[in-house]
Amino acid sequence: MNYCIRHVTRYRYPSPVSLCHNELHLAPRDTPTQSLRSLTLQVSPWPGYQGERVDFFGNRVHHFSIQQSHRELEITACSQVTLQPSGVEPLGLQSWETVRDRLEREVTPEILDARQYVLPSPQVPLLPELRDYGAASLLPGRPLGEAVADLMGRIFQEFEYRPGFTSVSTELPVVMDHRCGVCQDFAHLALGCLRSHGLAARYVSGYLETLPPPGQDKLEGADASHAWFSVYIPGEGWLDLDPTNNLIPMDRHITLAWGRDYTDVTPVKGVLFGGGDSHDLEVQVDVVREG
Secondary structure, eight states: OEEEEEEEEEEEEEEEEEEEEEEEOOSOOOBTTEEEEEEEEEEESOOSEEEEEEOTTSOEEEEEEEOSOEEEEEEEEEEEEEEOOOSOOOOOOSBHHHHHHHHHHOOOHHHHHHGGGTSOBTTBOOOHHHHHHHHTTSOTTOBHHHHHHHHHHHHHHHSEEOTTSOOTTOOHHHHHHHTEEOHHHHHHHHHHHHHTTTOOEEEEEEEEOOOOOTTOOOOTTOBOEEEEEEEEETTTEEEEEBTTTTBOOOSSEEEEEEESSGGGSOSEEEEEEESOSOOEEEEEEEEEEEO
């Protein structure tokens, strides 16, 4: 399955910005089931400096500086991606307690890498209410794959998808109390539930192809950035789960980056001098299937 993704981010400021430094997580990853065929980045105004690095988690990160006065910043990332689902997903037949114990005791390179995703992170504290919520799915002796699928389904059924209610800084207790949020919140919720029980789970950012109603054309900019979570199963690898849609990501999910939580993989972040006390932000994403 081939996709073309166009991600446009626009900032408008009430007063001039004299200098800004920005970092981008907008390059889709290469994985066993996904390959990046091309990537172009356009920034306006033209940056005085541009660079690229690979971060601690293996994500490609682009960074740039603009050293001229401006009141609008536009970043356009265009990528072409091929998905080749293997058809073989981790089954997770080991009990979740077995997985927890293996993460504690074994010292293979894969498990040592996974251990970092058991720890709390800036947006995913290990709270008693998260442990209690996760316990309803992590029953004694239950296979991990079955348990995390149940957790995904419960979040889908019991939490309302409500854009605008939360922001990137909303804390998990607020999401728990109000039982609503967006994909980022639901991914963080699942991470907190699993990590509170000693399991390794990471945050995944990316895109989801959205399908228009039958007989209607797809609207430009109707797609959006998406987020889900992934749980580690020793000997099998990482199993992705999308609690916003209650499904296993396959041929419509494009992976951008992964880390401990949203703060590790923010699509666009930076610092600036000037610009006033507020700004307008506009994001447009198009995910188009080719052929």
